[in-house]
Amino acid sequence: MAQQISSTKEDTPSRPLTAWFDVRKRRVGSWAFALNRLTGLGLVLYLFLHLAVLSLLVQGEEAWDQFVALAKNPLFLFLDVVLIFGLLFHALNGIRVALVGMGIGIKSQRSMFWILAAIGAILLVISAFLVFTK
Amino acid sequence: MAEQVVKFKVFRYKQNGSAPQYQTYSVTVDEDTTVLVALQMIRYSQDPTLAIRHSCHHAACGTCGMRVNGQEVLSCVTKVLDLGTSTVVVEPLQNIPLISDLVVDMQHFMNRYNQAGMPYMRRSEFNPGATVPDGIDFYHRVENCIECGICVSACPVAGSDPQYLGPAAMAAGWRVVEEPRGEDASDVLAWVNQDHGCWRCHVAYECSEACPSDVDPGGSIMNLRKRLIFGGGD
Numbered sequence: 021m022a023q024q025i026s027s028t029k030e031d032t033p034s035r036p037l038t039a040w041f042d043v044r045k046r047r048v049g050s051w052a053f054a055l056n057r058l059t060g061l062g063l064v065l066y067l068f069l070h071l072a073v074l075s076l077l078v079q080g081e082e083a084w085d086q087f088v089a090l091a092k093n094p095l096f097l098f099l100d101v102v103l104i105f106g107l108l109f110h111a112l113n114g115i116r117v118a119l120v121g122m123g124i125g126i127k128s129q130r131s132m133f134w135i136l137a138a139i140g141a142i143l144l145v146i147s148a149f150l151v152f153t154k
Numbered sequence: 155m156a157e158q159v160v161k162f163k164v165f166r167y168k169q170n171g172s173a174p175q176y177q178t179y180s181v182t183v184d185e186d187t188t189v190l191v192a193l194q195m196i197r198y199s200q201d202p203t204l205a206i207r208h209s210c211h212h213a214a215c216g217t218c219g220m221r222v223n224g225q226e227v228l229s230c231v232t233k234v235l236d237l238g239t240s241t242v243v244v245e246p247l248q249n250i251p252l253i254s255d256l257v258v259d260m261q262h263f264m265n266r267y268n269q270a271g272m273p274y275m276r277r278s279e280f281n282p283g284a285t286v287p288d289g290i291d292f293y294h295r296v297e298n299c300i301e302c303g304i305c306v307s308a309c310p311v312a313g314s315d316p317q318y319l320g321p322a323a324m325a326a327g328w329r330v331v332e333e334p335r336g337e338d339a340s341d342v343l344a345w346v347n348q349d350h351g352c353w354r355c356h357v358a359y360e361c362s363e364a365c366p367s368d369v370d371p372g373g374s375i376m377n378l379r380k381r382l383i384f385g386g387g388d
Contacts, residue, residue: 047359120357121379126373126380
Protein backbone atom coordinates (compact mmCIF):
# COMPACT_ATOMS: atom_id res chain seq x y z
CA MET A 21 0.00 0.00 0.00
CA ALA A 22 1.08 3.58 -0.57
CA GLN A 23 2.94 5.24 2.28
CA GLN A 24 2.64 8.78 0.99
CA ILE A 25 -0.44 10.91 1.15
CA SER A 26 -1.92 11.52 -2.26
CA SER A 27 -1.68 15.20 -2.95
CA THR A 28 -4.77 16.77 -4.36
CA LYS A 29 -5.13 19.75 -6.60
CA GLU A 30 -6.34 21.76 -3.62
CA ASP A 31 -3.45 22.36 -1.24
CA THR A 32 -5.10 25.22 0.56
CA PRO A 33 -7.55 24.59 3.40
CA SER A 34 -11.12 24.43 2.19
CA ARG A 35 -12.40 26.23 5.26
CA PRO A 36 -10.86 28.92 7.47
CA LEU A 37 -9.92 28.15 11.08
CA THR A 38 -12.92 30.19 12.22
CA ALA A 39 -15.06 27.29 10.98
CA TRP A 40 -13.87 25.40 14.05
CA PHE A 41 -16.20 27.64 16.07
CA ASP A 42 -19.29 27.14 13.93
CA VAL A 43 -20.97 24.63 16.21
CA ARG A 44 -24.52 25.07 14.96
CA LYS A 45 -26.16 21.65 14.68
CA ARG A 46 -23.05 20.00 16.17
CA ARG A 47 -22.99 17.67 19.17
CA VAL A 48 -21.31 18.00 22.54
CA GLY A 49 -17.90 16.80 21.33
CA SER A 50 -17.67 19.64 18.81
CA TRP A 51 -18.79 22.16 21.42
CA ALA A 52 -16.04 20.87 23.72
CA PHE A 53 -13.53 21.06 20.86
CA ALA A 54 -14.43 24.69 20.08
CA LEU A 55 -14.57 25.74 23.73
CA ASN A 56 -11.21 24.14 24.43
CA ARG A 57 -9.67 26.35 21.79
CA LEU A 58 -11.46 29.47 22.99
CA THR A 59 -10.48 28.89 26.61
CA GLY A 60 -6.93 28.12 25.51
CA LEU A 61 -6.68 31.43 23.68
CA GLY A 62 -8.32 33.17 26.62
CA LEU A 63 -5.87 31.68 29.09
CA VAL A 64 -2.90 32.74 26.97
CA LEU A 65 -4.32 36.27 26.81
CA TYR A 66 -4.89 36.18 30.58
CA LEU A 67 -1.29 35.12 31.13
CA PHE A 68 -0.01 38.25 29.44
CA LEU A 69 -2.55 40.41 31.26
CA HIS A 70 -1.48 38.83 34.51
CA LEU A 71 2.17 39.57 33.85
CA ALA A 72 1.28 43.14 32.92
CA VAL A 73 -0.64 43.53 36.16
CA LEU A 74 2.17 42.05 38.22
CA SER A 75 4.54 44.55 36.64
CA LEU A 76 2.59 47.22 38.54
CA LEU A 77 4.46 46.05 41.62
CA VAL A 78 7.60 47.51 40.09
CA GLN A 79 5.87 50.87 39.85
CA GLY A 80 5.40 51.09 43.58
CA GLU A 81 2.84 50.68 46.31
CA GLU A 82 0.41 53.30 45.04
CA ALA A 83 0.10 51.73 41.61
CA TRP A 84 -0.51 48.32 43.15
CA ASP A 85 -3.06 49.64 45.62
CA GLN A 86 -4.97 51.27 42.76
CA PHE A 87 -5.15 47.94 40.99
CA VAL A 88 -6.29 46.11 44.11
CA ALA A 89 -9.10 48.64 44.53
CA LEU A 90 -10.17 47.98 40.93
CA ALA A 91 -9.96 44.22 41.47
CA LYS A 92 -12.61 44.43 44.19
CA ASN A 93 -15.14 45.87 41.73
CA PRO A 94 -18.07 43.43 41.16
CA LEU A 95 -17.49 43.45 37.40
CA PHE A 96 -13.89 42.47 37.98
CA LEU A 97 -14.96 39.70 40.35
CA PHE A 98 -17.33 38.43 37.66
CA LEU A 99 -14.43 38.33 35.23
CA ASP A 100 -12.52 36.33 37.83
CA VAL A 101 -15.35 33.77 37.75
CA VAL A 102 -15.19 33.70 33.95
CA LEU A 103 -11.45 33.06 34.25
CA ILE A 104 -12.06 30.20 36.67
CA PHE A 105 -14.59 28.71 34.24
CA GLY A 106 -12.00 28.87 31.49
CA LEU A 107 -9.39 27.22 33.70
CA LEU A 108 -11.71 24.47 34.87
CA PHE A 109 -13.10 23.70 31.44
CA HIS A 110 -9.72 23.65 29.76
CA ALA A 111 -8.20 21.50 32.47
CA LEU A 112 -11.01 19.00 32.86
CA ASN A 113 -11.80 18.63 29.18
CA GLY A 114 -8.08 18.46 28.63
CA ILE A 115 -7.95 15.44 30.92
CA ARG A 116 -10.68 13.82 28.84
CA VAL A 117 -8.89 14.62 25.57
CA ALA A 118 -5.59 13.34 26.95
CA LEU A 119 -7.07 10.06 28.20
CA VAL A 120 -9.22 9.36 25.16
CA GLY A 121 -6.40 10.51 22.91
CA MET A 122 -4.25 7.75 24.33
CA GLY A 123 -7.01 5.22 23.81
CA ILE A 124 -8.16 5.15 27.43
CA GLY A 125 -11.93 5.23 27.97
CA ILE A 126 -12.69 5.37 24.25
CA LYS A 127 -16.14 3.85 24.61
CA SER A 128 -17.09 6.19 27.45
CA GLN A 129 -15.75 9.48 26.08
CA ARG A 130 -19.20 11.08 26.04
CA SER A 131 -20.08 10.14 29.60
CA MET A 132 -16.56 11.15 30.65
CA PHE A 133 -17.34 14.64 29.35
CA TRP A 134 -20.55 14.92 31.37
CA ILE A 135 -18.99 13.57 34.56
CA LEU A 136 -16.11 16.02 34.31
CA ALA A 137 -18.56 18.80 33.43
CA ALA A 138 -20.52 18.05 36.60
CA ILE A 139 -17.33 18.13 38.66
CA GLY A 140 -16.38 21.39 36.99
CA ALA A 141 -19.79 22.91 37.64
CA ILE A 142 -19.55 22.10 41.35
CA LEU A 143 -16.06 23.55 41.59
CA LEU A 144 -17.18 26.66 39.68
CA VAL A 145 -20.09 27.31 42.03
CA ILE A 146 -17.83 26.92 45.06
CA SER A 147 -15.22 29.18 43.48
CA ALA A 148 -17.77 31.84 42.57
CA PHE A 149 -19.08 31.81 46.13
CA LEU A 150 -15.57 32.28 47.50
CA VAL A 151 -14.74 35.01 44.99
CA PHE A 152 -17.76 37.11 45.90
CA THR A 153 -17.77 36.52 49.62
CA LYS A 154 -14.10 36.42 50.66
CA MET B 155 -51.56 10.85 3.82
CA ALA B 156 -51.59 14.54 4.67
CA GLU B 157 -49.66 16.66 2.24
CA GLN B 158 -48.07 20.02 2.81
CA VAL B 159 -45.90 22.43 0.90
CA VAL B 160 -42.35 22.77 2.13
CA LYS B 161 -39.75 25.20 0.86
CA PHE B 162 -36.31 23.86 -0.08
CA LYS B 163 -33.47 26.36 -0.01
CA VAL B 164 -30.86 24.59 -2.11
CA PHE B 165 -27.20 25.48 -2.58
CA ARG B 166 -26.44 26.09 -6.24
CA TYR B 167 -23.06 26.27 -7.90
CA LYS B 168 -21.92 25.78 -11.47
CA GLN B 169 -18.38 25.95 -12.78
CA ASN B 170 -19.12 28.87 -15.05
CA GLY B 171 -17.58 31.62 -12.96
CA SER B 172 -20.80 32.52 -11.13
CA ALA B 173 -20.72 32.84 -7.39
CA PRO B 174 -22.51 30.16 -5.34
CA GLN B 175 -26.05 31.06 -4.34
CA TYR B 176 -29.17 29.55 -2.79
CA GLN B 177 -32.30 28.87 -4.79
CA THR B 178 -35.65 28.21 -3.16
CA TYR B 179 -38.19 25.73 -4.45
CA SER B 180 -41.61 24.71 -3.12
CA VAL B 181 -42.43 21.02 -3.07
CA THR B 182 -45.59 19.24 -1.93
CA VAL B 183 -44.58 16.41 0.40
CA ASP B 184 -46.24 13.85 2.65
CA GLU B 185 -45.10 11.88 5.69
CA ASP B 186 -43.03 9.48 3.62
CA THR B 187 -41.30 11.95 1.30
CA THR B 188 -37.57 11.94 1.83
CA VAL B 189 -35.25 14.84 1.10
CA LEU B 190 -33.80 12.90 -1.83
CA VAL B 191 -37.20 12.29 -3.36
CA ALA B 192 -38.04 15.96 -2.94
CA LEU B 193 -34.82 16.92 -4.73
CA GLN B 194 -35.67 14.51 -7.51
CA MET B 195 -39.12 16.08 -7.76
CA ILE B 196 -37.43 19.48 -8.11
CA ARG B 197 -35.26 18.10 -10.90
CA TYR B 198 -38.10 16.44 -12.75
CA SER B 199 -40.69 19.20 -12.60
CA GLN B 200 -39.00 22.49 -11.73
CA ASP B 201 -35.30 22.63 -12.43
CA PRO B 202 -33.49 19.92 -14.41
CA THR B 203 -30.18 21.76 -13.94
CA LEU B 204 -30.00 20.73 -10.27
CA ALA B 205 -27.12 18.27 -9.93
CA ILE B 206 -27.47 15.55 -7.28
CA ARG B 207 -25.93 12.11 -6.63
CA HIS B 208 -28.01 9.12 -5.63
CA SER B 209 -28.15 5.40 -6.13
CA CYS B 210 -29.64 2.79 -3.82
CA HIS B 211 -32.24 4.89 -1.96
CA HIS B 212 -31.91 2.74 1.15
CA ALA B 213 -28.81 3.93 3.02
CA ALA B 214 -26.54 1.18 1.67
CA CYS B 215 -24.44 2.98 -0.94
CA GLY B 216 -23.59 6.29 0.73
CA THR B 217 -24.01 8.25 -2.51
CA CYS B 218 -26.64 10.74 -1.35
CA GLY B 219 -24.73 12.21 1.61
CA MET B 220 -25.35 15.94 1.98
CA ARG B 221 -26.05 18.58 4.63
CA VAL B 222 -29.70 19.13 5.50
CA ASN B 223 -30.49 21.99 7.87
CA GLY B 224 -26.80 22.11 8.73
CA GLN B 225 -26.39 18.43 9.59
CA GLU B 226 -24.80 15.71 7.52
CA VAL B 227 -27.30 13.01 6.60
CA LEU B 228 -28.15 10.43 3.97
CA SER B 229 -30.93 12.24 2.14
CA CYS B 230 -32.56 9.02 0.98
CA VAL B 231 -33.64 8.12 4.52
CA THR B 232 -34.24 11.63 5.88
CA LYS B 233 -37.94 12.33 5.86
CA VAL B 234 -38.80 15.94 5.13
CA LEU B 235 -41.59 16.33 7.66
CA ASP B 236 -39.47 14.76 10.43
CA LEU B 237 -37.15 17.76 10.13
CA GLY B 238 -39.89 19.98 11.54
CA THR B 239 -38.99 23.11 9.57
CA SER B 240 -41.07 24.92 6.96
CA THR B 241 -37.89 25.63 4.99
CA VAL B 242 -35.32 22.89 4.50
CA VAL B 243 -31.78 24.07 3.73
CA VAL B 244 -29.88 21.63 1.54
CA GLU B 245 -26.14 21.97 0.99
CA PRO B 246 -23.30 19.78 -0.27
CA LEU B 247 -20.87 17.95 2.00
CA GLN B 248 -18.05 20.11 3.34
CA ASN B 249 -14.30 19.54 3.20
CA ILE B 250 -14.55 17.65 -0.11
CA PRO B 251 -14.03 19.61 -3.36
CA LEU B 252 -17.27 20.74 -4.92
CA ILE B 253 -18.12 19.89 -8.54
CA SER B 254 -21.62 21.30 -8.90
CA ASP B 255 -24.63 22.07 -6.70
CA LEU B 256 -24.86 19.10 -4.30
CA VAL B 257 -22.26 16.94 -6.04
CA VAL B 258 -18.77 16.68 -4.54
CA ASP B 259 -15.66 15.07 -5.98
CA MET B 260 -15.53 11.72 -4.19
CA GLN B 261 -12.23 10.89 -5.89
CA HIS B 262 -10.67 13.23 -3.34
CA PHE B 263 -12.21 11.06 -0.61
CA MET B 264 -11.30 7.75 -2.26
CA ASN B 265 -7.67 8.81 -2.77
CA ARG B 266 -7.22 8.61 0.96
CA TYR B 267 -9.71 5.87 1.76
CA ASN B 268 -8.23 3.35 -0.64
CA GLN B 269 -4.77 3.78 0.83
CA ALA B 270 -5.89 1.84 3.89
CA GLY B 271 -6.31 -1.24 1.72
CA MET B 272 -9.24 -2.48 3.78
CA PRO B 273 -10.90 -5.62 2.44
CA TYR B 274 -14.64 -5.17 2.17
CA MET B 275 -15.59 -8.43 3.87
CA ARG B 276 -15.13 -8.93 7.59
CA ARG B 277 -15.78 -11.69 10.04
CA SER B 278 -19.35 -11.48 11.20
CA GLU B 279 -19.83 -10.89 14.93
CA PHE B 280 -23.54 -11.59 14.76
CA ASN B 281 -24.77 -14.89 16.14
CA PRO B 282 -21.34 -16.24 17.17
CA GLY B 283 -22.88 -19.52 18.26
CA ALA B 284 -24.29 -20.27 14.82
CA THR B 285 -23.43 -23.59 13.24
CA VAL B 286 -21.64 -22.97 9.95
CA PRO B 287 -21.99 -25.29 6.96
CA ASP B 288 -19.13 -27.60 5.93
CA GLY B 289 -16.39 -25.81 4.05
CA ILE B 290 -16.93 -22.47 5.80
CA ASP B 291 -14.92 -21.49 8.90
CA PHE B 292 -17.18 -18.62 9.94
CA TYR B 293 -19.75 -16.25 8.54
CA HIS B 294 -18.66 -13.07 6.83
CA ARG B 295 -20.43 -9.79 6.37
CA VAL B 296 -19.72 -6.56 4.51
CA GLU B 297 -17.81 -3.84 6.36
CA ASN B 298 -19.93 -1.10 7.93
CA CYS B 299 -18.49 1.85 6.03
CA ILE B 300 -20.52 2.90 3.01
CA GLU B 301 -18.01 5.56 1.94
CA CYS B 302 -20.52 8.38 2.12
CA GLY B 303 -18.03 11.04 3.21
CA ILE B 304 -20.34 12.30 5.94
CA CYS B 305 -17.68 11.89 8.62
CA VAL B 306 -15.19 13.94 6.60
CA SER B 307 -17.76 16.69 6.14
CA ALA B 308 -18.53 16.77 9.86
CA CYS B 309 -14.89 16.81 10.96
CA PRO B 310 -13.72 20.26 12.13
CA VAL B 311 -10.10 19.44 11.35
CA ALA B 312 -10.60 18.10 7.83
CA GLY B 313 -11.43 21.53 6.48
CA SER B 314 -8.39 23.22 7.96
CA ASP B 315 -5.76 20.63 7.03
CA PRO B 316 -5.91 19.68 3.34
CA GLN B 317 -3.54 16.76 3.92
CA TYR B 318 -5.39 15.27 6.88
CA LEU B 319 -6.07 11.59 6.19
CA GLY B 320 -9.53 12.01 7.68
CA PRO B 321 -11.84 9.87 9.78
CA ALA B 322 -13.05 7.50 7.03
CA ALA B 323 -9.60 6.53 5.80
CA MET B 324 -8.30 6.00 9.32
CA ALA B 325 -11.37 4.04 10.36
CA ALA B 326 -10.65 1.76 7.41
CA GLY B 327 -7.04 1.62 8.56
CA TRP B 328 -8.10 0.57 12.04
CA ARG B 329 -10.16 -2.27 10.58
CA VAL B 330 -7.03 -3.57 8.86
CA VAL B 331 -5.10 -3.40 12.13
CA GLU B 332 -7.97 -4.96 14.09
CA GLU B 333 -8.62 -7.72 11.54
CA PRO B 334 -5.76 -7.88 9.02
CA ARG B 335 -7.24 -10.49 6.62
CA GLY B 336 -3.93 -10.88 4.83
CA GLU B 337 -3.03 -7.17 4.80
CA ASP B 338 0.06 -5.82 6.55
CA ALA B 339 -1.10 -3.98 9.66
CA SER B 340 2.35 -2.51 10.28
CA ASP B 341 2.08 -0.66 6.94
CA VAL B 342 -1.17 0.92 8.07
CA LEU B 343 0.22 1.88 11.46
CA ALA B 344 3.19 3.55 9.76
CA TRP B 345 0.80 5.35 7.40
CA VAL B 346 -1.35 6.88 10.16
CA ASN B 347 1.60 7.63 12.44
CA GLN B 348 2.27 11.11 11.09
CA ASP B 349 1.29 14.75 11.66
CA HIS B 350 -1.56 14.55 9.15
CA GLY B 351 -2.66 11.16 10.41
CA CYS B 352 -4.09 10.00 13.69
CA TRP B 353 -2.30 12.70 15.70
CA ARG B 354 -4.15 15.49 13.88
CA CYS B 355 -7.48 14.43 15.41
CA HIS B 356 -8.56 16.53 18.39
CA VAL B 357 -11.32 14.34 19.77
CA ALA B 358 -14.34 16.33 18.58
CA TYR B 359 -15.99 12.97 17.77
CA GLU B 360 -18.40 14.65 15.35
CA CYS B 361 -17.47 11.96 12.82
CA SER B 362 -18.83 9.21 15.03
CA GLU B 363 -21.96 11.20 15.86
CA ALA B 364 -22.67 11.89 12.18
CA CYS B 365 -21.84 8.44 10.79
CA PRO B 366 -25.01 6.76 9.49
CA SER B 367 -23.46 3.31 9.42
CA ASP B 368 -22.07 2.61 12.90
CA VAL B 369 -18.40 2.86 11.93
CA ASP B 370 -17.29 4.99 14.92
CA PRO B 371 -14.35 6.65 13.14
CA GLY B 372 -13.46 8.62 16.26
CA GLY B 373 -13.08 5.46 18.29
CA SER B 374 -11.06 3.90 15.48
CA ILE B 375 -8.61 6.80 15.44
CA MET B 376 -8.18 6.56 19.21
CA ASN B 377 -7.61 2.82 18.92
CA LEU B 378 -4.89 3.46 16.35
CA ARG B 379 -3.26 5.87 18.78
CA LYS B 380 -3.54 3.33 21.58
CA ARG B 381 -1.91 0.70 19.39
CA LEU B 382 0.90 3.08 18.47
CA ILE B 383 1.48 4.12 22.09
CA PHE B 384 0.92 0.92 24.01
CA GLY B 385 0.82 -1.79 21.38
CA GLY B 386 -2.70 -2.81 22.53
CA GLY B 387 -6.15 -1.71 21.37
CA ASP B 388 -9.61 -3.17 20.99
